[in-house]
Amino acid sequence: MTVVAPVLETNPLREGLEQERVPDASCLVIFGASGDLTHRKLLPALYSLAHDGLLPSGQTIIGFARPDYTDDAFRMDIREACNKYARTRPVDEAVWENFAKGLFYVQGDFGDSAAYLRLKDKLAECDKTRGTGGRRLYYLAVPPNFFPVICEFLGGEGMVTDPERGGPYTRAIIEKPFGHDLASAKELNRVAVTTFRERQVFRIDHYLGKETVQNLMVLRFANGIFEPFWNRQYIDHVQLTVAESLGVEKRGNYFDNAGIARDIIQNHMLQLLSLTAMEPPVAFDADAVRDEKVKVLRALREFPKGNEESMAVRGQYTDGSVLGELAPGYRKEENVRPDSHTETFAALKVYIDNWRWADVPFYLRAGKRLPKRVTDISIQFRPAPYPLFKKVSGVRTQPNVLAIRIQPDEGISLKFDSKVPGPVVRTAPVTMEFRYATSFGAEPPEAYERLLLETMLGDSTLFARRDEVETAWAWLDPLLTAWASDARMPDAYPAGTWGPDAADALLAADGRKWRRP
Amino acid sequence: MTADELTSGHDVKVDSASIEETLAELWRVEKKDHDNAVTRAALWNVVAHSATPEHHTEASEVLGKTSIVVPQRTIVVRATPAGPTEMSSWISANCHLLGEGKQVCSEEIAIIAGGDRVARVPPLVSALLIPDMPVAVWWLGDLPHENAAYVAALLEPADRLIVDSAAFDNPADLEIVARVAQKTMTAPADLNWIRLEEWRIATASLFDPPEMRSKLAHVRRIRILTDCMQQNYFGERIEGLLFASWILAQAGCEIERVDLEIEERQSLRRGLLRVGVTMEDGSVAYVERDLERGILITRYDGHVIVPEGVTRAQKRTTDQLIVRELNDPSSDRLLLKVLPVSVELAKRVA
Numbered sequence: 001m002t003v004v005a006p007v008l009e010t011n012p013l014r015e016g017l018e019q020e021r022v023p024d025a026s027c028l029v030i031f032g033a034s035g036d037l038t039h040r041k042l043l044p045a046l047y048s049l050a051h052d053g054l055l056p057s058g059q060t061i062i063g064f065a066r067p068d069y070t071d072d073a074f075r076m077d078i079r080e081a082c083n084k085y086a087r088t089r090p091v092d093e094a095v096w097e098n099f100a101k102g103l104f105y106v107q108g109d110f111g112d113s114a115a116y117l118r119l120k121d122k123l124a125e126c127d128k129t130r131g132t133g134g135r136r137l138y139y140l141a142v143p144p145n146f147f148p149v150i151c152e153f154l155g156g157e158g159m160v161t162d163p164e165r166g167g168p169y170t171r172a173i174i175e176k177p178f179g180h181d182l183a184s185a186k187e188l189n190r191v192a193v194t195t196f197r198e199r200q201v202f203r204i205d206h207y208l209g210k211e212t213v214q215n216l217m218v219l220r221f222a223n224g225i226f227e228p229f230w231n232r233q234y235i236d237h238v239q240l241t242v243a244e245s246l247g248v249e250k251r252g253n254y255f256d257n258a259g260i261a262r263d264i265i266q267n268h269m270l271q272l273l274s275l276t277a278m279e280p281p282v283a284f285d286a287d288a289v290r291d292e293k294v295k296v297l298r299a300l301r302e303f304p305k306g307n308e309e310s311m312a313v314r315g316q317y318t319d320g321s322v323l324g325e326l327a328p329g330y331r332k333e334e335n336v337r338p339d340s341h342t343e344t345f346a347a348l349k350v351y352i353d354n355w356r357w358a359d360v361p362f363y364l365r366a367g368k369r370l371p372k373r374v375t376d377i378s379i380q381f382r383p384a385p386y387p388l389f390k391k392v393s394g395v396r397t398q399p400n401v402l403a404i405r406i407q408p409d410e411g412i413s414l415k416f417d418s419k420v421p422g423p424v425v426r427t428a429p430v431t432m433e434f435r436y437a438t439s440f441g442a443e444p445p446e447a448y449e450r451l452l453l454e455t456m457l458g459d460s461t462l463f464a465r466r467d468e469v470e471t472a473w474a475w476l477d478p479l480l481t482a483w484a485s486d487a488r489m490p491d492a493y494p495a496g497t498w499g500p501d502a503a504d505a506l507l508a509a510d511g512r513k514w515r516r517p
Numbered sequence: 518m519t520a521d522e523l524t525s526g527h528d529v530k531v532d533s534a535s536i537e538e539t540l541a542e543l544w545r546v547e548k549k550d551h552d553n554a555v556t557r558a559a560l561w562n563v564v565a566h567s568a569t570p571e572h573h574t575e576a577s578e579v580l581g582k583t584s585i586v587v588p589q590r591t592i593v594v595r596a597t598p599a600g601p602t603e604m605s606s607w608i609s610a611n612c613h614l615l616g617e618g619k620q621v622c623s624e625e626i627a628i629i630a631g632g633d634r635v636a637r638v639p640p641l642v643s644a645l646l647i648p649d650m651p652v653a654v655w656w657l658g659d660l661p662h663e664n665a666a667y668v669a670a671l672l673e674p675a676d677r678l679i680v681d682s683a684a685f686d687n688p689a690d691l692e693i694v695a696r697v698a699q700k701t702m703t704a705p706a707d708l709n710w711i712r713l714e715e716w717r718i719a720t721a722s723l724f725d726p727p728e729m730r731s732k733l734a735h736v737r738r739i740r741i742l743t744d745c746m747q748q749n750y751f752g753e754r755i756e757g758l759l760f761a762s763w764i765l766a767q768a769g770c771e772i773e774r775v776d777l778e779i780e781e782r783q784s785l786r787r788g789l790l791r792v793g794v795t796m797e798d799g800s801v802a803y804v805e806r807d808l809e810r811g812i813l814i815t816r817y818d819g820h821v822i823v824p825e826g827v828t829r830a831q832k833r834t835t836d837q838l839i840v841r842e843l844n845d846p847s848s849d850r851l852l853l854k855v856l857p858v859s860v861e862l863a864k865r866v867a
Contacts, residue, residue, distance in 0.1 A: 011730055012767040013721035016851035017714070022725055025824075053718045056725050057815065057826030094812040098827035131726055131822035438558050438588065438621050440844075 023456035025058030026135035026169075027126050029119065031110065031150055032142040033063025033074070037175065041206075042141065043078045044086035045448035050099045051088040052445075054453060058131040060102040062122060066109055074105035087446050102130060110146050116153045123159070134161060134168035137455060141175060144184075148191045155195035162197065173202045173455050176267050177258065178464065181480065182473035189466045202455045203464040207268040209447025211436070212410040214462070216275045216377075217289075219404070219412065226402075227280070229381070231356045236382045236399060237510075238362045240272055241517050243370035245322050247495070248344075252335030259342045261314075261480060264366040267464070270297060270472045272406070273362060276377055277352050286461040290468060297471040301351040308482045313491065313502040315345035317369040320495030327369055327495035343483065343490045344368045347503040349510075363507060365514070369495035375406035376517040395427045401515065410444075411435035528607040528627070533641060536626055540608055555612070555620045558588035561843050562652045564642055565593045566671065572657040575835075577627065580655075582836035584611040584623035587843040590647050591625040594638055598664070602632030639670035646674060653677040653843065654703075660690045672703050679842060681708040681835075682755045683787065688863040691755070695856040704848030705856070708838045709756055715830035716760060716789055716804060719813040722828065723802045728821045733768040735797035738776040742791040744784035754779055754866065755859070756789055762858035763851075764794060772861055779866060806830060 014020050028046075030038055049055045063074050079100070083090050106122055108115020126132050136159065140150060151172075154160050161167030172192065179185025192201050207213055220226055229235070242264050248255040255263060274293035281288040303311050318329040330336060330344050345367035352362065381400040389395040401415040413433045420426040436444070454462055491500030498514065507513050531539045547555050563583070565576035573595040580591045591611070606629070612622040626645055630638050646652055654675040661668060672678060678697055685691060694705045724730055739761045745753035757779040765772060782790065794802045800819025807814055815826040833841075 011721055011724050012733065012769075013717065013724050013764075015767060016849060017718055017721060019718055019721075022722070024725065024727065051829065053715075053722070053828050057722055058726070058822070058824045092829060094807070094810040094827050095829060098825070101824070129822070130824055133726075433556075438556060438615065439560055 019053050021453075021457055022054060022056055023059075023453070023458075024135060025056040025060070025130060025132045026137055026456060027060045027062060027123050027132045028137040028139060028452075028456075029062045029064055029123075030139045030141055031064050031146070032140070033105065034065035034067045034069075035141055037141045038063070039078070039081040040085050041446075041448045042139065042452070044082050044084075044089075045446050045452055047078075047082040047086050047091065047096070047099055048088045048446065049449050049453060051086075051092060051095050054449075057098075058102070059456075060104070060126045060130050060132050062119070062126075063103075063105045064108060064115070064119060065105075066107070068107050069105045071104050075100045075103050078103060087443065087449070110142065110153075111149050113153060113157075116157045116159070120157055120159055136161070136168070136170040137173060138170070139173045144177065144179070144188055147174065147188060151191055151195040160195055160200075162200065164197075169200075169458065170196070171200050171202055171455055171458070172196050173204060175204050177262065178203055178267070178469045179473060180258070180262065182470065182477045185469055185473045189470065193466075198466055199460065201466070202460055203466075203469060204451055205267050205271055205464050206447040206451065207271055207406075208462040208464075209449075209451040210406060211444040212404070212406045213272065213275065216272075216404065217284075221280050230379075232358055232360045234381055235360055236380045237360060237512060238276060239376075239378045239380070239515055240269055240276070240362065240364045241374065241376045241378075241514075242269055242272075242366040243372060243374045243498075243517070244368050245370060245373045247317070247327060247330065247369050248333050248336065250334070252333050256336045256340055256342050259314075259346075259480075260344055260366050260368065261346050261476060261483075265346060265348070265364060266472050266476050269364050269366055271464070272375075272377060273350070273364065274468075276379075277357055277362070279356070284461070286459060286463075289461050290465045294465070294468050294471055295354075296352060297468065297475060299352045299354040299357075300475045301353050302475070303479045303482070305478070305482075308479055311349045312479055313345075313347040313500065313506050314343035314483060315347075315367065315493045315500035315503065316340075316342070316490040317344050317367075317495045318492045320369070320497065322369055322371065322496040329495070330369075341489060345370075345490070345493060345499045345503070347499060347506055348479075349506055361510065363512075363514070365499060365503060367493075367499050370498055371496055373408065374517045376515075377404040377406065378402070378515050378517070379404075380512075380515070389425065389427070392425050395425060397427060398429050403515070403517075405517075409435065409437065411437075526609055526612065528609045530605065530607050533604060533606040533628065536606060536608060536645060540624055543608075555622055556615070557624070558621050559590050559623060559647055559650055560587055561589040562646045562650050563589045563591050563655060563839075563843070564652065564671070564675070565591070565655045565657060567593075567595050567657040568597055569658070570595065573627075573629075576655065576657055577625065579836045579839065581611045581625070582834075583839045583843065584625075585613045586840045588621060588623045589843070590645070590650070591623065592642055592645055593625065593627045594642065595627075595629045596635045596638055597631045598633075598635045598667075600631035602634055604628075604630050604634040604637060636667065639667065639673070642671065643674055651676040651846070653679055653706075655679040655839065657681075659684055659686055660693050662689065662693070669701075672697070672701060675703045677706050677842070677848065678703050679706045679708065679839065682759075683709045683752045685752045685755060687751050688860065690751075691856070691860050691863055695860050698853050698856060705852065706842045706849060707759075707852065708835065708842070710759055710849070710852055710855070711838045711841050712788065712833065713756060713760055713763070714841070715813055715828055716792065717763065719804045719815050719826065719828040719830070720764070720792065720794070720802070722826050723804070723815050723817055723823055726821060726823055729817075729823060732796045732798070732800070732819075734770070736764060736768050736770050736775055736794055737797050738778075738793075738795035739764060740778045740780075740793040740795070741789060742780045742782060743787070743789050745781045745787050746784065748781050748783055751863075753781065753787055755863075756787075758859050758862050758866065759855060760789065760792065762855045762862055765862075766851075766854050766858045772858065772865075777862065777866070 106119045160170045274296040278292040347365040350362040379402040413431045417427045418430045493500040567573045607627040610622045612620045741757040792804045813828045813830045817823040
């Protein structure tokens with residue numbers, strides 16, 4: 001009689017290693033493998049994971065796209081991309097050689113059934129030669145209009161399996177934009193779940209892969225000192241800024257139909273907002289965390305119908321200069337309509353109508369061609385309850401500010417008042433600073449590295465869930481509709497400034513002003 | 518002495534009773550002269566203990582490099598109980614540019630003590646530690662088998678004891694480290710164990726496929742070929758011993774049921790060259806170093822599909838090993854598990 005040893009859940013030799021969690025080998029198929037995202041982000045991220053020993057030796061990547069490449073031509077192309085964009089560039093010869101052994105290409109049109117049969121054959125071959133065991137990841141690095149046809153073929157050809165039905169896993173990874181509005185988002189989600197179950201779908205918002213965004217939860221829930229003050233009793237207001245110094249670059253076509261609210265606020269900013277405002281989850285797992293984030297989105301106060309201006313400002317940049325370089329106005333950008341009404345800047349006053357945040361304004365601003373690239377969350381605290389020093393000349397107390405810098409120069413600072421040394425009582429604001437670069441030195445992994453690894457491991461904590469996406473659209477849609485039906489131009493602001501005057505007025509009306517990040 | 522001289526890396530002789538005051542004064546002047554140009558940072562207190570001028574210089578150079586990556590207050594001690602009676606101290610700063618004209622600086626304090634003054638070192642070091650920051654004591658050279666009270670006093674505030682078992686000359690040294698782990702709150706760390714990290718990653722990768730994991734319980738033979746510079750010196754064999762102990766500890770194998778063979782090859786370098794782990798079914802998992810390409814190659818001769826793998830394995834310098842150690846704020850619980858096994862194995866192969 002043969003005694004079969006039980007399969008261990010984890011590899012005991014991984015204990016204590018930085019690479020404690022290494023996924024089982026799988027086939028990752030990238031639809032849209034000839035595109036920019038694949039070359040700039042996905043393959044360089046996968047190569048860096050291999051370089052750091054975080055991929056299993058049998059990991060296989062299959063590019064699927066229309067151009068006619070051979071495996072070798074695809075490998076050469078990707079090697080060049082890794083040399084240019086990988087965090088761990090230039091490529092290490094030995095690591096590359098091994099990585100390239102698992103890199104294949106299947107040529108085909110997304111609507112061509114014969115191409116899916118070729119893909120199916122290639123996948124079966126890899127299972128035999130590379131030990132991928134039928135495990136599949138489908139990365140849809142394609143515009144959303146291709147989702148239905150790809151999903152239909154994958155389902156129709158029997159290329160989707162599920163452990164709950166006794167097969168190995170299949171996961172689908174989709175990129176933003178998750179729709180253009182609530183209706184299109186719902187349609188995309190409907191299409192996805194005809195082929196996949198919701199837990200098989202991983203919606204990537206690369207902001208969630210950033211170390212500093214992940215640190216938000218650690219800051220709030222791993223430290224005892226912040227959470228007691230993290231509420232309406234102590235916090236006066238919160239400001240979130242996502243500023244870009246660049247214009248629309250080569251994305252004019254897409255951006256002019258989207259605008260900053262769809263491009264940044266609906267996804268990245270609402271993710272930051274919900275992580276900042278959410279209640280402590282009952283566990284650090286995908287559903288518990290996402291349940292709490294959705295509750296924040298559900299509590300967002302609706303924009304006042306017909307009076308959206310009291311809560312929202314939109315702007316569009318005109319000629320100016322950024323970081324010493326002349327910058328043309330938005331309407332002069334490539335692939336932008338010369339009479340475009342698209343907003344390149346938005347500032348919103350947002351309320352979260354729940355017990356913790358009642359009447360605490362969250363001010364959100366996002367824009368292109370602002371003075372610098374910076375993403376920042378600042379928590380401004382209420383003043384001390386009694387102004388003890390009010391009659392002392394030379395004392396002008398300022399509110400405490402906890403500033404969380406998401407990028408660049410990631411870190412956290414706390415501003416407070418201190419007595420200036422000397423015989424008289426004078427105060428000055430000082431800051432306590434923590435900077436990732438100073439304290440930890442090491443370069444953090446790219447967001448895509450982390451997110452790709454999480455999909456392989458099957459942990460969806462850092463991915464947007466269907467209800468998150470739809471709730472965010474449901475809140476933003478009325479504002480977008482109001483803007484679309486408003487014939488007026490967005491307020492102009494010169495490139496290189498912090499947005500139109502109306503954005504300042506939005507806060508000035510509340511007796512506040514934007515913090516200079 | 519000016520603050521500029523300090524931030525340029527000059528050593529400043531100071532009275533041991535006024536080290537903190539002098540440092541505070543110099544930083545105050547620096548702030549006044551240059552406003553916010555210098556940031557002082559520290560995540561660790563690192564105390565390097567040596568007994569020879571060579572080790573003292575090495576410690577200062579190595580920790581100067583580590584402080585760029587892991588900001589720290591460095592205290593470099595040279596204590597020679599058998600030497601002339603003396604006690605002197607210096608301060609300096611390890612600074613590096615962060616960009617936009619800003620410098621990040623870590624403080625370094627050097628203490629040299631001889632004769633009966635050596636006894637004054639532990640309380641002085643204790644007074645110089647930055648509060649609320651962890652403490653690592655890096656012991657350079659062989660571990661002392663005498664003067665236990667002095668060692669205990671020095672280790673009393675330490676969260677971590679860093680040694681390099683490659684310098685150990687007999688199995689009793691390993692026992693001392695194991696005893697520190699068992700009987701004190703100080704967690705040991707071994708640079709030799711960190712050198713094995715890539716070997717562990719490579720070996721672990723062979724057992725990642727679910728079908729391979731169950732084979733671990735059936736390891737029957739571990740064969741190790743290692744390069745050594747001094748044949749039959751105990752420290753040369755420890756890397757192999759630690760590797761085998763790790764496999765045994767993690768696989769849950771009984772020591773007596775596994776054949777262990779460590780073969781040494783005289784060379785100009787040291788370190789593992791090839792490892793073969795044989796399972797009960799006769800299949801063998803191999804890890805082999807390709808020195809030229811700086812990689813470890815893994816392969817498996819058996820019935821499971823495990824494609825050949827590659828793990829980068831560049832030679833790491835002492836400062837890189839220490840950075841690796843300090844970057845992990847928690848103690849290495851795995852080493853605590855492996856040490857007792859390696860003490861047992863050491864008796865077998867000694």
